[in-house]
Amino acid sequence: MRAATVSRFGGPDAVEITEHPVPMPGPGQVRIKVAAAALNPVDAAMRSGVFGGEERIGLGWDVAGTVDAVGPGVTWSADDRVIALATGHHTPLGTHADYVVLDADTLAPAPTTLDDTHAATLPLNTTTAAQALRLLALVPGQSLLVTGAGGGVGAHTVELAHQQGLEVTGLASADYKEFLISRGADHFLARGQALAPAGFDGVLDAAGLGSDALAAVRDGGAYAGLWPGQEPRSERGIRVGALSVQADGALLTELSRLADQGVLLARVAQTYPLHAAVEAHARLAEGGLRGRIVLIP
Known part of the structure:
Protein backbone atom coordinates (compact mmCIF):
# COMPACT_ATOMS: atom_id res chain seq x y z
CA MET A 1 0.00 0.00 0.00
CA ARG A 2 0.98 3.65 -0.35
CA ALA A 3 1.68 6.08 2.49
CA ALA A 4 2.90 9.68 2.78
CA THR A 5 6.09 9.67 4.86
CA VAL A 6 9.25 11.69 5.46
CA SER A 7 12.78 10.41 5.97
CA ARG A 8 14.34 13.88 6.08
CA PHE A 9 12.99 17.15 7.41
CA GLY A 10 12.26 20.13 5.21
CA GLY A 11 9.65 21.80 3.05
CA PRO A 12 6.80 20.20 1.11
CA ASP A 13 9.24 18.40 -1.18
CA ALA A 14 10.40 16.32 1.81
CA VAL A 15 7.15 14.35 1.59
CA GLU A 16 7.45 11.00 -0.17
CA ILE A 17 4.86 8.47 -1.27
CA THR A 18 6.34 5.14 -0.19
CA GLU A 19 5.21 1.53 -0.49
CA HIS A 20 4.52 -0.63 2.59
CA PRO A 21 2.90 -3.97 3.40
CA VAL A 22 -0.76 -3.68 4.31
CA PRO A 23 -0.75 -3.61 8.15
CA MET A 24 -2.54 -6.33 10.10
CA PRO A 25 -4.68 -5.53 13.17
CA GLY A 26 -3.68 -7.14 16.46
CA PRO A 27 -5.81 -7.77 19.55
CA GLY A 28 -8.11 -4.81 20.22
CA GLN A 29 -7.22 -3.17 16.90
CA VAL A 30 -9.05 -2.31 13.69
CA ARG A 31 -7.81 -1.79 10.15
CA ILE A 32 -9.47 1.09 8.32
CA LYS A 33 -9.59 1.41 4.56
CA VAL A 34 -8.93 5.13 4.27
CA ALA A 35 -11.49 7.08 2.25
CA ALA A 36 -10.25 10.55 3.21
CA ALA A 37 -7.66 12.06 5.55
CA ALA A 38 -7.30 15.74 6.43
CA LEU A 39 -3.99 17.61 6.23
CA ASN A 40 -3.34 19.67 9.36
CA PRO A 41 -0.68 22.16 10.50
CA VAL A 42 0.71 19.44 12.78
CA ASP A 43 1.62 17.45 9.65
CA ALA A 44 3.63 20.40 8.36
CA ALA A 45 5.32 20.66 11.76
CA MET A 46 6.22 16.96 11.67
CA ARG A 47 7.49 17.27 8.11
CA SER A 48 9.70 20.21 9.00
CA GLY A 49 11.22 18.55 12.07
CA VAL A 50 9.52 20.43 14.91
CA PHE A 51 9.08 17.16 16.82
CA GLY A 52 12.37 15.58 15.76
CA GLY A 53 12.78 11.89 15.01
CA GLU A 54 15.47 9.76 13.42
CA GLU A 55 13.50 7.15 11.46
CA ARG A 56 10.99 7.42 8.63
CA ILE A 57 7.84 9.09 9.97
CA GLY A 58 4.30 8.60 8.73
CA LEU A 59 2.07 11.63 8.24
CA GLY A 60 -1.61 12.08 8.97
CA TRP A 61 -3.73 12.25 12.14
CA ASP A 62 -7.32 12.42 10.82
CA VAL A 63 -9.12 9.60 9.05
CA ALA A 64 -12.55 8.74 7.69
CA GLY A 65 -13.20 5.40 6.06
CA THR A 66 -14.60 1.91 6.56
CA VAL A 67 -13.57 -0.92 8.82
CA ASP A 68 -11.66 -3.41 6.69
CA ALA A 69 -10.44 -6.00 9.21
CA VAL A 70 -10.54 -6.46 12.99
CA GLY A 71 -8.36 -8.17 15.56
CA PRO A 72 -9.53 -10.34 18.46
CA GLY A 73 -11.75 -8.72 21.05
CA VAL A 74 -13.19 -6.03 18.77
CA THR A 75 -16.90 -5.24 18.35
CA TRP A 76 -16.59 -3.16 15.19
CA SER A 77 -17.73 -4.93 12.01
CA ALA A 78 -16.44 -4.89 8.45
CA ASP A 79 -17.82 -2.00 6.37
CA ASP A 80 -18.72 0.15 9.40
CA ARG A 81 -18.21 3.81 8.49
CA VAL A 82 -15.89 5.36 11.05
CA ILE A 83 -13.77 8.37 11.88
CA ALA A 84 -10.73 8.36 14.12
CA LEU A 85 -7.80 10.33 15.45
CA ALA A 86 -4.32 8.80 15.25
CA THR A 87 -2.00 10.59 17.66
CA GLY A 88 1.75 10.32 17.81
CA HIS A 89 4.70 12.22 16.38
CA HIS A 90 7.05 9.36 15.53
CA THR A 91 4.89 6.57 14.14
CA PRO A 92 6.09 4.78 10.98
CA LEU A 93 2.67 5.07 9.32
CA GLY A 94 -0.03 7.72 9.74
CA THR A 95 -3.46 8.15 8.21
CA HIS A 96 -2.18 9.57 4.91
CA ALA A 97 -2.18 6.08 3.50
CA ASP A 98 -4.39 3.50 1.82
CA TYR A 99 -4.93 1.67 5.13
CA VAL A 100 -4.28 2.41 8.80
CA VAL A 101 -4.45 0.21 11.90
CA LEU A 102 -5.68 1.86 15.11
CA ASP A 103 -6.84 0.81 18.56
CA ALA A 104 -10.55 0.07 18.42
CA ASP A 105 -11.33 2.42 21.32
CA THR A 106 -10.14 5.43 19.30
CA LEU A 107 -12.83 4.98 16.63
CA ALA A 108 -16.24 6.62 16.42
CA PRO A 109 -19.16 6.18 14.03
CA ALA A 110 -18.88 8.63 11.14
CA PRO A 111 -21.54 11.37 11.07
CA THR A 112 -24.43 10.09 8.97
CA THR A 113 -25.05 13.54 7.46
CA LEU A 114 -21.51 14.01 6.13
CA ASP A 115 -19.57 12.39 3.33
CA ASP A 116 -16.14 10.96 4.10
CA THR A 117 -14.31 14.02 2.79
CA HIS A 118 -16.03 16.36 5.23
CA ALA A 119 -16.05 13.84 8.08
CA ALA A 120 -12.26 13.54 7.79
CA THR A 121 -11.82 17.16 8.90
CA LEU A 122 -13.39 16.56 12.32
CA PRO A 123 -11.36 14.22 14.56
CA LEU A 124 -8.20 16.22 15.37
CA LEU A 243 -2.93 20.76 25.48
CA SER A 244 -1.36 17.54 24.26
CA VAL A 245 -4.35 16.08 22.43
CA GLN A 246 -5.27 12.46 23.11
CA ALA A 247 -7.37 10.11 21.00
CA ASP A 248 -10.68 9.37 22.73
CA GLY A 249 -13.28 7.31 20.91
CA ALA A 250 -16.06 8.04 23.40
CA LEU A 251 -15.51 11.79 23.11
CA LEU A 252 -15.27 11.57 19.31
CA THR A 253 -18.56 9.66 19.23
CA GLU A 254 -20.23 12.59 21.01
CA LEU A 255 -18.56 15.06 18.64
CA SER A 256 -19.77 13.04 15.65
CA ARG A 257 -23.29 13.28 17.06
CA LEU A 258 -22.92 17.06 17.44
CA ALA A 259 -21.82 17.28 13.80
CA ASP A 260 -25.01 15.46 12.79
CA GLN A 261 -26.99 17.98 14.87
CA GLY A 262 -25.33 20.91 13.09
CA VAL A 263 -23.43 22.12 16.17
CA LEU A 264 -20.10 21.42 14.45
CA LEU A 265 -19.50 22.52 10.88
CA ALA A 266 -17.03 20.56 8.73
CA ARG A 267 -15.14 22.83 6.32
CA VAL A 268 -13.24 21.50 3.31
CA ALA A 269 -11.06 23.97 1.42
CA GLN A 270 -9.57 21.68 -1.24
CA THR A 271 -8.99 18.02 -1.99
CA TYR A 272 -5.92 16.34 -3.47
CA PRO A 273 -5.24 12.74 -4.40
CA LEU A 274 -2.83 10.99 -2.04
CA HIS A 275 -0.15 10.83 -4.73
CA ALA A 276 -0.20 14.66 -4.85
CA ALA A 277 0.67 15.03 -1.16
CA VAL A 278 3.66 17.27 -2.01
CA GLU A 279 1.35 19.71 -3.81
CA ALA A 280 -1.10 19.57 -0.91
CA HIS A 281 1.64 20.46 1.58
CA ALA A 282 2.74 23.32 -0.68
CA ARG A 283 -0.79 24.68 -0.76
CA LEU A 284 -1.08 24.43 3.03
CA ALA A 285 2.16 26.39 3.35
CA GLU A 286 0.68 29.23 1.26
CA GLY A 287 -2.00 29.81 3.90
CA GLY A 288 -5.29 31.64 3.45
CA LEU A 289 -7.41 28.47 3.52
CA ARG A 290 -10.97 28.46 4.81
CA GLY A 291 -11.17 24.89 5.96
CA ARG A 292 -8.95 21.84 5.67
CA ILE A 293 -7.17 20.27 2.75
CA VAL A 294 -8.20 16.62 2.46
CA LEU A 295 -6.20 13.84 0.84
CA ILE A 296 -8.12 11.14 -1.04
CA PRO A 297 -6.34 7.78 -1.59
Whole structure:
Protein backbone atom coordinates (compact mmCIF):
# COMPACT_ATOMS: atom_id res chain seq x y z
CA MET A 1 0.00 0.00 0.00
CA ARG A 2 0.98 3.65 -0.35
CA ALA A 3 1.68 6.08 2.49
CA ALA A 4 2.90 9.68 2.78
CA THR A 5 6.09 9.67 4.86
CA VAL A 6 9.25 11.69 5.46
CA SER A 7 12.78 10.41 5.97
CA ARG A 8 14.34 13.88 6.08
CA PHE A 9 12.99 17.15 7.41
CA GLY A 10 12.26 20.13 5.21
CA GLY A 11 9.65 21.80 3.05
CA PRO A 12 6.80 20.20 1.11
CA ASP A 13 9.24 18.40 -1.18
CA ALA A 14 10.40 16.32 1.81
CA VAL A 15 7.15 14.35 1.59
CA GLU A 16 7.45 11.00 -0.17
CA ILE A 17 4.86 8.47 -1.27
CA THR A 18 6.34 5.14 -0.19
CA GLU A 19 5.21 1.53 -0.49
CA HIS A 20 4.52 -0.63 2.59
CA PRO A 21 2.90 -3.97 3.40
CA VAL A 22 -0.76 -3.68 4.31
CA PRO A 23 -0.75 -3.61 8.15
CA MET A 24 -2.54 -6.33 10.10
CA PRO A 25 -4.68 -5.53 13.17
CA GLY A 26 -3.68 -7.14 16.46
CA PRO A 27 -5.81 -7.77 19.55
CA GLY A 28 -8.11 -4.81 20.22
CA GLN A 29 -7.22 -3.17 16.90
CA VAL A 30 -9.05 -2.31 13.69
CA ARG A 31 -7.81 -1.79 10.15
CA ILE A 32 -9.47 1.09 8.32
CA LYS A 33 -9.59 1.41 4.56
CA VAL A 34 -8.93 5.13 4.27
CA ALA A 35 -11.49 7.08 2.25
CA ALA A 36 -10.25 10.55 3.21
CA ALA A 37 -7.66 12.06 5.55
CA ALA A 38 -7.30 15.74 6.43
CA LEU A 39 -3.99 17.61 6.23
CA ASN A 40 -3.34 19.67 9.36
CA PRO A 41 -0.68 22.16 10.50
CA VAL A 42 0.71 19.44 12.78
CA ASP A 43 1.62 17.45 9.65
CA ALA A 44 3.63 20.40 8.36
CA ALA A 45 5.32 20.66 11.76
CA MET A 46 6.22 16.96 11.67
CA ARG A 47 7.49 17.27 8.11
CA SER A 48 9.70 20.21 9.00
CA GLY A 49 11.22 18.55 12.07
CA VAL A 50 9.52 20.43 14.91
CA PHE A 51 9.08 17.16 16.82
CA GLY A 52 12.37 15.58 15.76
CA GLY A 53 12.78 11.89 15.01
CA GLU A 54 15.47 9.76 13.42
CA GLU A 55 13.50 7.15 11.46
CA ARG A 56 10.99 7.42 8.63
CA ILE A 57 7.84 9.09 9.97
CA GLY A 58 4.30 8.60 8.73
CA LEU A 59 2.07 11.63 8.24
CA GLY A 60 -1.61 12.08 8.97
CA TRP A 61 -3.73 12.25 12.14
CA ASP A 62 -7.32 12.42 10.82
CA VAL A 63 -9.12 9.60 9.05
CA ALA A 64 -12.55 8.74 7.69
CA GLY A 65 -13.20 5.40 6.06
CA THR A 66 -14.60 1.91 6.56
CA VAL A 67 -13.57 -0.92 8.82
CA ASP A 68 -11.66 -3.41 6.69
CA ALA A 69 -10.44 -6.00 9.21
CA VAL A 70 -10.54 -6.46 12.99
CA GLY A 71 -8.36 -8.17 15.56
CA PRO A 72 -9.53 -10.34 18.46
CA GLY A 73 -11.75 -8.72 21.05
CA VAL A 74 -13.19 -6.03 18.77
CA THR A 75 -16.90 -5.24 18.35
CA TRP A 76 -16.59 -3.16 15.19
CA SER A 77 -17.73 -4.93 12.01
CA ALA A 78 -16.44 -4.89 8.45
CA ASP A 79 -17.82 -2.00 6.37
CA ASP A 80 -18.72 0.15 9.40
CA ARG A 81 -18.21 3.81 8.49
CA VAL A 82 -15.89 5.36 11.05
CA ILE A 83 -13.77 8.37 11.88
CA ALA A 84 -10.73 8.36 14.12
CA LEU A 85 -7.80 10.33 15.45
CA ALA A 86 -4.32 8.80 15.25
CA THR A 87 -2.00 10.59 17.66
CA GLY A 88 1.75 10.32 17.81
CA HIS A 89 4.70 12.22 16.38
CA HIS A 90 7.05 9.36 15.53
CA THR A 91 4.89 6.57 14.14
CA PRO A 92 6.09 4.78 10.98
CA LEU A 93 2.67 5.07 9.32
CA GLY A 94 -0.03 7.72 9.74
CA THR A 95 -3.46 8.15 8.21
CA HIS A 96 -2.18 9.57 4.91
CA ALA A 97 -2.18 6.08 3.50
CA ASP A 98 -4.39 3.50 1.82
CA TYR A 99 -4.93 1.67 5.13
CA VAL A 100 -4.28 2.41 8.80
CA VAL A 101 -4.45 0.21 11.90
CA LEU A 102 -5.68 1.86 15.11
CA ASP A 103 -6.84 0.81 18.56
CA ALA A 104 -10.55 0.07 18.42
CA ASP A 105 -11.33 2.42 21.32
CA THR A 106 -10.14 5.43 19.30
CA LEU A 107 -12.83 4.98 16.63
CA ALA A 108 -16.24 6.62 16.42
CA PRO A 109 -19.16 6.18 14.03
CA ALA A 110 -18.88 8.63 11.14
CA PRO A 111 -21.54 11.37 11.07
CA THR A 112 -24.43 10.09 8.97
CA THR A 113 -25.05 13.54 7.46
CA LEU A 114 -21.51 14.01 6.13
CA ASP A 115 -19.57 12.39 3.33
CA ASP A 116 -16.14 10.96 4.10
CA THR A 117 -14.31 14.02 2.79
CA HIS A 118 -16.03 16.36 5.23
CA ALA A 119 -16.05 13.84 8.08
CA ALA A 120 -12.26 13.54 7.79
CA THR A 121 -11.82 17.16 8.90
CA LEU A 122 -13.39 16.56 12.32
CA PRO A 123 -11.36 14.22 14.56
CA LEU A 124 -8.20 16.22 15.37
CA ASN A 125 -9.70 19.70 15.39
CA THR A 126 -12.90 18.89 17.31
CA THR A 127 -11.13 16.66 19.83
CA THR A 128 -8.54 19.38 20.42
CA ALA A 129 -11.26 21.99 20.91
CA ALA A 130 -13.22 19.79 23.33
CA GLN A 131 -10.15 18.81 25.38
CA ALA A 132 -8.98 22.43 25.50
CA LEU A 133 -12.33 23.47 26.94
CA ARG A 134 -12.00 20.70 29.53
CA LEU A 135 -8.56 22.04 30.41
CA LEU A 136 -9.93 25.55 30.87
CA ALA A 137 -12.77 24.21 33.09
CA LEU A 138 -15.01 27.26 32.68
CA VAL A 139 -18.67 27.14 33.72
CA PRO A 140 -21.77 28.41 31.89
CA GLY A 141 -21.99 32.17 31.91
CA GLN A 142 -18.24 32.75 32.10
CA SER A 143 -16.42 34.57 29.31
CA LEU A 144 -14.02 32.96 26.85
CA LEU A 145 -11.71 34.56 24.31
CA VAL A 146 -10.72 32.36 21.37
CA THR A 147 -7.73 33.64 19.39
CA GLY A 148 -7.28 32.28 15.88
CA ALA A 149 -11.02 31.71 15.89
CA GLY A 150 -11.24 31.39 12.11
CA GLY A 151 -9.05 28.28 12.03
CA GLY A 152 -10.06 24.66 12.45
CA VAL A 153 -9.52 24.36 16.20
CA GLY A 154 -10.60 27.94 16.89
CA ALA A 155 -13.92 27.73 15.05
CA HIS A 156 -14.84 24.41 16.66
CA THR A 157 -13.96 25.87 20.06
CA VAL A 158 -16.38 28.73 19.40
CA GLU A 159 -19.10 26.23 18.44
CA LEU A 160 -18.58 23.98 21.46
CA ALA A 161 -18.18 26.87 23.91
CA HIS A 162 -21.45 28.38 22.69
CA GLN A 163 -23.13 24.99 23.07
CA GLN A 164 -21.79 24.79 26.64
CA GLY A 165 -23.25 28.17 27.60
CA LEU A 166 -20.09 30.28 27.66
CA GLU A 167 -20.00 33.90 26.53
CA VAL A 168 -17.66 33.63 23.54
CA THR A 169 -15.53 36.27 21.86
CA GLY A 170 -13.80 35.27 18.64
CA LEU A 171 -10.57 36.96 17.55
CA ALA A 172 -9.70 36.55 13.86
CA SER A 173 -9.17 38.52 10.68
CA ALA A 174 -12.01 40.92 9.95
CA ASP A 175 -13.51 38.84 7.14
CA TYR A 176 -14.40 36.04 9.60
CA LYS A 177 -16.82 38.17 11.62
CA GLU A 178 -20.05 37.06 9.95
CA PHE A 179 -18.97 33.41 9.93
CA LEU A 180 -18.04 33.33 13.62
CA ILE A 181 -21.19 35.13 14.74
CA SER A 182 -23.17 32.53 12.77
CA ARG A 183 -21.28 29.72 14.56
CA GLY A 184 -22.10 31.02 18.03
CA ALA A 185 -19.69 33.83 18.90
CA ASP A 186 -21.36 36.48 21.06
CA HIS A 187 -18.69 39.07 20.26
CA PHE A 188 -16.00 39.53 17.63
CA LEU A 189 -12.60 41.20 17.67
CA ALA A 190 -10.68 41.85 14.47
CA ARG A 191 -7.04 40.85 14.48
CA GLY A 192 -4.96 43.89 15.41
CA GLN A 193 -7.54 45.36 17.76
CA ALA A 194 -6.30 46.01 21.27
CA LEU A 195 -7.41 43.43 23.82
CA ALA A 196 -8.96 44.76 27.00
CA PRO A 197 -6.63 43.84 29.87
CA ALA A 198 -7.91 41.20 32.29
CA GLY A 199 -11.25 41.11 30.51
CA PHE A 200 -11.93 37.37 30.19
CA ASP A 201 -12.36 34.41 32.50
CA GLY A 202 -10.37 32.26 30.10
CA VAL A 203 -8.62 32.19 26.74
CA LEU A 204 -8.02 29.46 24.22
CA ASP A 205 -4.95 30.76 22.41
CA ALA A 206 -5.22 28.96 19.07
CA ALA A 207 -3.25 31.75 17.38
CA GLY A 208 -0.28 31.39 19.72
CA LEU A 209 -0.30 35.00 20.90
CA GLY A 210 1.25 33.96 24.21
CA SER A 211 1.74 36.79 26.70
CA ASP A 212 -0.57 39.12 24.75
CA ALA A 213 -3.41 36.62 25.14
CA LEU A 214 -2.51 36.00 28.77
CA ALA A 215 -2.83 39.71 29.48
CA ALA A 216 -6.48 39.53 28.43
CA VAL A 217 -7.27 37.00 31.20
CA ARG A 218 -8.54 38.20 34.57
CA ASP A 219 -6.64 37.50 37.77
CA GLY A 220 -7.20 33.87 38.72
CA GLY A 221 -8.53 32.97 35.28
CA ALA A 222 -7.35 30.27 32.87
CA TYR A 223 -5.16 30.12 29.74
CA ALA A 224 -4.85 27.16 27.36
CA GLY A 225 -2.39 26.94 24.47
CA LEU A 226 -1.99 24.31 21.79
CA TRP A 227 1.80 23.90 21.66
CA PRO A 228 3.23 22.40 24.87
CA GLY A 229 6.40 24.16 25.89
CA GLN A 230 5.45 27.42 24.19
CA GLU A 231 2.86 28.65 26.68
CA PRO A 232 3.64 31.82 28.66
CA ARG A 233 4.58 31.72 32.33
CA SER A 234 1.76 32.04 34.81
CA GLU A 235 1.10 35.39 36.45
CA ARG A 236 -1.64 36.95 38.57
CA GLY A 237 -2.80 33.51 39.71
CA ILE A 238 -3.84 32.46 36.18
CA ARG A 239 -3.90 28.71 35.51
CA VAL A 240 -1.70 28.18 32.45
CA GLY A 241 -1.65 24.96 30.46
CA ALA A 242 -1.02 23.65 26.97
CA LEU A 243 -2.93 20.76 25.48
CA SER A 244 -1.36 17.54 24.26
CA VAL A 245 -4.35 16.08 22.43
CA GLN A 246 -5.27 12.46 23.11
CA ALA A 247 -7.37 10.11 21.00
CA ASP A 248 -10.68 9.37 22.73
CA GLY A 249 -13.28 7.31 20.91
CA ALA A 250 -16.06 8.04 23.40
CA LEU A 251 -15.51 11.79 23.11
CA LEU A 252 -15.27 11.57 19.31
CA THR A 253 -18.56 9.66 19.23
CA GLU A 254 -20.23 12.59 21.01
CA LEU A 255 -18.56 15.06 18.64
CA SER A 256 -19.77 13.04 15.65
CA ARG A 257 -23.29 13.28 17.06
CA LEU A 258 -22.92 17.06 17.44
CA ALA A 259 -21.82 17.28 13.80
CA ASP A 260 -25.01 15.46 12.79
CA GLN A 261 -26.99 17.98 14.87
CA GLY A 262 -25.33 20.91 13.09
CA VAL A 263 -23.43 22.12 16.17
CA LEU A 264 -20.10 21.42 14.45
CA LEU A 265 -19.50 22.52 10.88
CA ALA A 266 -17.03 20.56 8.73
CA ARG A 267 -15.14 22.83 6.32
CA VAL A 268 -13.24 21.50 3.31
CA ALA A 269 -11.06 23.97 1.42
CA GLN A 270 -9.57 21.68 -1.24
CA THR A 271 -8.99 18.02 -1.99
CA TYR A 272 -5.92 16.34 -3.47
CA PRO A 273 -5.24 12.74 -4.40
CA LEU A 274 -2.83 10.99 -2.04
CA HIS A 275 -0.15 10.83 -4.73
CA ALA A 276 -0.20 14.66 -4.85
CA ALA A 277 0.67 15.03 -1.16
CA VAL A 278 3.66 17.27 -2.01
CA GLU A 279 1.35 19.71 -3.81
CA ALA A 280 -1.10 19.57 -0.91
CA HIS A 281 1.64 20.46 1.58
CA ALA A 282 2.74 23.32 -0.68
CA ARG A 283 -0.79 24.68 -0.76
CA LEU A 284 -1.08 24.43 3.03
CA ALA A 285 2.16 26.39 3.35
CA GLU A 286 0.68 29.23 1.26
CA GLY A 287 -2.00 29.81 3.90
CA GLY A 288 -5.29 31.64 3.45
CA LEU A 289 -7.41 28.47 3.52
CA ARG A 290 -10.97 28.46 4.81
CA GLY A 291 -11.17 24.89 5.96
CA ARG A 292 -8.95 21.84 5.67
CA ILE A 293 -7.17 20.27 2.75
CA VAL A 294 -8.20 16.62 2.46
CA LEU A 295 -6.20 13.84 0.84
CA ILE A 296 -8.12 11.14 -1.04
CA PRO A 297 -6.34 7.78 -1.59
